[in-house]
Structures are given as structure tokens and as C-alpha cells.
Amino acid sequence: MRKILNxxxxxxxxxxxxxxxxxxxxxxxDFTGDTQLDVVHTHVLALGMLFFLIVLVLEKQFTLTSSALFGWFFWIYNIGLAVTVGMMTLHGTLTVLGHSSGEAIAMVAGLGHILLTAGLILLFVTLGKRLQPAPAPGSDAAPDPDPAAPLPAPAP
Structure with a gap:
């Protein structure tokens, strides 16, 4: 959990x-136009900070890190976000400095987005594996007790 918070x-x-x-x-x-630099910090705060705070809550509830897929999700997502944000920063900086960005920057940014998508898929697969299956309709199996519910008082 500490790694997710960090x-x-x-x-x-x-x-x-x-x-x-x-x-x-x-x-x-003295640049007054639009540039991708304007949205880099929003992307980092939303897809980085807020996203991992949500993952932290999911970890607390479902122990995601006990799944082997969690490590794959963590690194692929982070690499994808680093590549995406790095290319946005490079493209925005070149725009401000009056240079055009080449096709290679767009292609690498696309790769970053693909890695982000793969990371999200791995997160959902991991989360799906950590959820308890619902009892089959008509079965006598009682549902798992709510972990947040208070425990019954011991008998005297």
C-alpha cells in the first residue's frame, strides 16, 4: 500500500x-497561444495522483497487490503515463519555442496511450479476480458477511 501512496x-x-x-x-x-503544456499538469494530477489514490482505496478493500497481475498493471500503466506525459511536454515545449514536432512524437505518444490502455485492462482483470463470486441463484449459500459490518457481541 505504501508503494501506491508514494x-x-x-x-x-x-x-x-x-x-x-x-x-x-x-x-x-511571451507565448500566448494554445499548447499541450496547458494540459500536462491536469493529465498528471488526474491520471497519476487521483488515479493512484483510487487504486489505494481499491487495494485496501480488495487486496489487489496479492494478485500477480498487479505488478504488471503497475509498471505498464506507469510507463504508459510517463511516455504520454513526456511526449505531451516535448510537443508543448517545441510549440512554445516555435518549432514543429515531427510524426515520431505523435507515434511515441500513441504508444504511451496503448500502454495506458493495456495497464487499465490489467487493472480491471486484477480487480475482477479479487472480487468474490456471487452465489448462484437458488443456492443455499449465504453471502459473505459485509467486512465493514460490526461484529456481533460475544455471548455472556
């Missing part, structure tokens, strides 16, 4: 720094 914290720092970078670079270059 990941969210790192993305919070990167998100704040990327917002500062965008503001200072556009101000230094």
Missing part, C-alpha cells in the same frame, strides 16, 4: 512542477 505523491509533485514549468516557459517566451 506513487500518487510523486505524481502530485510532478503535476505541480509541470504546471509551474508551463506557466514560466510561456511567460519567458
Amino acid at each position: 506513487t500518487a505523491h510523486i505524481y502530485m509533485i510532478i503535476g505541480v512542477v509541470s504546471g509551474l514549468y508551463s506557466r514560466e516557459l510561456t511567460k519567458a517566451e
Whole structure:
């Protein structure tokens, strides 16, 4: 759980720094147009910090890290987010500096999006494996007790 919290914290720092970078670079270059730098910090905060805070809650509830697929999800998603945000930052910086970005940047950004998608699929598969199956209709099996429900008082 600590690794998930630390990941969210790192993305919070990167998100704040990327917002500062965008503001200072556009101000230094007297740039007034639209650029991808404007949305980098939002992407990092939403897809990084907030996303991993949600994963932290899911970990607490379903113990996702006990699944072998969780490690695959964690690294593929993080690599995908790093590639995507890196290409957005590069493209935005080139725009502010008055240079065009080549087709290669768009292709690498696409690869980052593919990795993000693969990571999300792995997260959903992991979550699906950690959910308890519902009892079959008409079966006598009682549902699992609610883990958040208070325990009954011991008999005197």
C-alpha cells in the first residue's frame, strides 16, 4: 500500500512542477497561444495522483497487490503515463519555442496511450479476480458477511 501512496505523491509533485514549468516557459517566451503544456499538469494530477489514490482505496478493500497481475498493471500503466506525459511536454515545449514536432512524437505518444490502455485492462482483470463470486441463484449459500459490518457481541 505504501508503494501506491508514494506513487500518487510523486505524481502530485510532478503535476505541480509541470504546471509551474508551463506557466514560466510561456511567460519567458511571451507565448500566448494554445499548447499541450496547458494540459500536462491536469493529465498528471488526474491520471497519476487521483488515479493512484483510487487504486489505494481499491487495494485496501480488495487486496489487489496479492494478485500477480498487479505488478504488471503497475509498471505498464506507469510507463504508459510517463511516455504520454513526456511526449505531451516535448510537443508543448517545441510549440512554445516555435518549432514543429515531427510524426515520431505523435507515434511515441500513441504508444504511451496503448500502454495506458493495456495497464487499465490489467487493472480491471486484477480487480475482477479479487472480487468474490456471487452465489448462484437458488443456492443455499449465504453471502459473505459485509467486512465493514460490526461484529456481533460475544455471548455472556
